[in-house]
Amino acid sequence: MLYFTNHFDTALIDPLLLEKGFEALRYEANSNQVGYYNLPVVSQAFVAEASLLRSEIDKEINTIAIIGIGGSSLGIKAIERLLRPSTPNTKKIIYLENSDPVSIQHEISEIDPKRTLFIIVSKSGATIETLSIFKYLIVIFTLIVKDSEQILVISDEDSILSRFADENHLRRFVIPHNVGGRFSVLSAVGIVPLTIAGFDTQKLLLGAQSFLESFWSRKEDHLLQKSAYYVSNSERFPINVLFAYSDMFEEFGKWMVQLWGESLGKRNRNGERVGLTPIALIGSVDQHSFLQLIIDGPLNKTVTFMHIAHSMEELMIPKLSLKYLEKSDFLNDHSFNELINAQCMATMQSVIEDGVSVDEILWSQINEQTVGKMVIYYELLTSASGALFEVNTYDQPGVELGKQILANHFKN
Amino acid sequence: MLYFTNHFDTALIDPLLLEKGFEALRYEANSNQVGYYNLPVVSQAFVAEASLLRSEIDKEINTIAIIGIGGSSLGIKAIERLLRPSTPNTKKIIYLENSDPVSIQHEISEIDPKRTLFIIVSKSGATIETLSIFKYLIVIFTLIVKDSEQILVISDEDSILSRFADENHLRRFVIPHNVGGRFSVLSAVGIVPLTIAGFDTQKLLLGAQSFLESFWSRKEDHLLQKSAYYVSNSERFPINVLFAYSDMFEEFGKWMVQLWGESLGKRNRNGERVGLTPIALIGSVDQHSFLQLIIDGPLNKTVTFMHIAHSMEELMIPKLSLKYLEKSDFLNDHSFNELINAQCMATMQSVIEDGVSVDEILWSQINEQTVGKMVIYYELLTSASGALFEVNTYDQPGVELGKQILANHFKN
Numbered sequence A, B: 001m002l003y004f005t006n007h008f009d010t011a012l013i014d015p016l017l018l019e020k021g022f023e024a025l026r027y028e029a030n031s032n033q034v035g036y037y038n039l040p041v042v043s044q045a046f047v048a049e050a051s052l053l054r055s056e057i058d059k060e061i062n063t064i065a066i067i068g069i070g071g072s073s074l075g076i077k078a079i080e081r082l083l084r085p086s087t088p089n090t091k092k093i094i095y096l097e098n099s100d101p102v103s104i105q106h107e108i109s110e111i112d113p114k115r116t117l118f119i120i121v122s123k124s125g126a127t128i129e130t131l132s133i134f135k136y137l138i139v140i141f142t143l144i145v146k147d148s149e150q151i152l153v154i155s156d157e158d159s160i161l162s163r164f165a166d167e168n169h170l171r172r173f174v175i176p177h178n179v180g181g182r183f184s185v186l187s188a189v190g191i192v193p194l195t196i197a198g199f200d201t202q203k204l205l206l207g208a209q210s211f212l213e214s215f216w217s218r219k220e221d222h223l224l225q226k227s228a229y230y231v232s233n234s235e236r237f238p239i240n241v242l243f244a245y246s247d248m249f250e251e252f253g254k255w256m257v258q259l260w261g262e263s264l265g266k267r268n269r270n271g272e273r274v275g276l277t278p279i280a281l282i283g284s285v286d287q288h289s290f291l292q293l294i295i296d297g298p299l300n301k302t303v304t305f306m307h308i309a310h311s312m313e314e315l316m317i318p319k320l321s322l323k324y325l326e327k328s329d330f331l332n333d334h335s336f337n338e339l340i341n342a343q344c345m346a347t348m349q350s351v352i353e354d355g356v357s358v359d360e361i362l363w364s365q366i367n368e369q370t371v372g373k374m375v376i377y378y379e380l381l382t383s384a385s386g387a388l389f390e391v392n393t394y395d396q397p398g399v400e401l402g403k404q405i406l407a408n409h410f411k412n
Helices: A015-030 A036-042 A044-057 A074-086 A101-109 A128-140 A160-167 A188-197 A201-216 A221-232 A247-264 A291-296 A326-331 A336-353 A368-389 A397-411 B015-030 B036-042 B044-057 B074-086 B101-108 B128-140 B160-167 B188-197 B201-216 B221-232 B247-264 B291-296 B326-331 B336-353 B368-389 B397-411
Strands: A002-006 A063-067 A092-096 A116-122 A151-156 A171-175 A239-244 A277-282 A301-308 A357-363 B002-006 B063-067 B092-096 B116-122 B151-156 B171-175 B239-244 B277-282 B301-308 B357-363
Touching (some): A002 A221, A002 A368, A015 A221, A015 A368, A036 A044, A044 A188, A063 A188, A074 A092, A074 A188, A074 A247, A074 A368, A101 B247, A116 A128, A116 A188, A151 A160, A151 A188, A160 A171, A171 A188, A188 A201, A201 A368, A221 A368, A239 A247, A247 A277, A247 A368, A247 B101, A277 B277, A291 B397, A301 A336, A326 B128, A336 B101, A336 B128, A336 B397, A357 A368, A397 B291, A397 B336, B002 B221, B015 B036, B015 B221, B015 B368, B036 B044, B036 B201, B036 B368, B044 B201, B063 B128, B074 B092, B074 B188, B074 B247, B074 B368, B092 B101, B101 B128, B116 B128, B116 B188, B151 B160, B171 B188, B188 B201, B201 B368, B221 B368, B239 B247, B247 B368, B291 B336, B336 B357, B357 B368
Parallel strands (some): A063 A116, A116 A151, A151 A171, A239 A277, A239 A301, A301 A357, B063 B092, B063 B116, B116 B151, B151 B171, B239 B277, B239 B301, B301 B357
Antiparallel strands (some): A002 A357, B002 B357
């Protein structure tokens, strides 16, 4: 279960904004303009297909190498990191993302090409980092591409990468045309690699679907409230912080940053620059870093506190009193999980008292269902906020100029 | 070498602010109120002492476990990550930071207690995560603390942790009273563990010292310009982005975020909330994430582009043309290092054209000297900005309330 509490002043929100947000999302879903709403149902076919593939290759393949960047890796990493501790017998996943030569060299040193399935993920099919790394892998590992069982492609139906896959008779999975990269984690992009690795993606999709149904039946209006509050106060609070209490949220935070930043940072229909700046923090670590700025710095941030009620690790702080260190004994015989939850609650209380707009998301525990729900929660929150900003939530026009400059640099 | 270029409009800066910043720093250093300015010289004694220790334990110990959080781990991690690829024969370093039970369990599974040196780092000596984890390690590994050669303490001279160390005859290193946690990486905090691990900390300190001397002789006024520009435009540009093009900057970015956020996010002498919000991004990865928001979102950010001219890995994109993927062939026979540098320059140009305030930091290469220089650069930039904001750059009063609430929670 997930428990959502908005501690900010909901009385200040225009109730019409909730309706505007809800209607916009219903329209996007019903008109089929935006495809991610259907993924929890549609992607179930991939679970079956990828499970079959998993059983075929299970003996030879122990590693999956994802060659992809941005929306083609962040969501997979986020889910893997959250579910890995409770799913020990899964295949290793290696990510080749950045054009950084030091990283590429390091990741490659971890790959045994005979026992690795290479999954090339690119929605457009033309991502320059992904294609360059793929070419490098072909040469360095002397991969024979034609008819290879070890290379799998996930891309748009008619992309150049898909044509390349067909030309070489590679296994290929399709990202629906109406699903953008940063909304694609529950499409083949996430479901195929995670299923092959051994994660229970069926439950992930069921969790996502159940949250969606709950949202459509107006049982999750806290989400519409939050998006209305964020957008109507975007000039006062241009920064939205996610303060998540577990290292397992590190990649989830990066996924959220892409989703939020790239979807909302746009020109609106009047050509005005709008958007909200996402920041992902980890508790309790960032209590020793960023927290001071939240508490005493400018009141230009909202903060979402996220924590986990039941941890899979029940580590106890021992009943041990050390001379001169007795000051720490008040925690003796309590668990680290109690400590981190208490740190979250104490910090939240202190931040609220300082006048900051706060909301809280409590996970009963981390499992496939709750992770699926949380993915859909953030996607819906983003879509609702985009609708209220009156931007195109699903494109990314700003990053094209840099690509042109890059290509010109090498062509001249 | 490091090359600094301010692309923002320096003509708009009041030249008196440069003098105000410089004089404030000179006063802090000369009056000995702030101690980090002396560390490049003072800490050379630790290099000698820790080198000797290293040679004594070299055969038995292959792992260093740092038990510390915030200023007691971020700087060590930042330097380790940057220098690790070019310093292969160093001891493994494991960090026990967060009160997250899943992380603690995972890190502990990597430790062979017989071959590990445990270094407990806490300036105040009373950090609750650090003491709780230390107690857990004592029990789980049945460590005998008294007279242990395997436990080393780094703390303030008269902290409770230092008294505990003396009581048990443990090796102990002192953090000077006038050096704050987030400014302490060049004190024993960073120098002792990194020297024992096998890094050339002598060169690190020499690099830092040479930058300091250059700054004091007014050859680095670009730094004072930048701090004057940031502080005088803090309402227009409340967010400062560091866009660093290599995965090796991941931990450096977190170190910078603590330094900048916790030092400047304060009440000023009039009780007003001031501060600047730091964000650390990695290129090219975050070109596929946060960049859209910089380009089309609100113009409320400055951006520092950081990149490395010469990489230690000379990986070439092969001369390989694949049918349907010819679009990527313009990079054939170029190196990944050329690609990532060109991506940085192209993005920077595009961001400048969009009216964003930009500066550029180019590393000739990553080595001990340049890392030492960069550490001091960011510390000086922070101190100068704190002086112009008229805040106490070196305290963190805001985080105390949460600690009290936490203690009360368990005591009641």
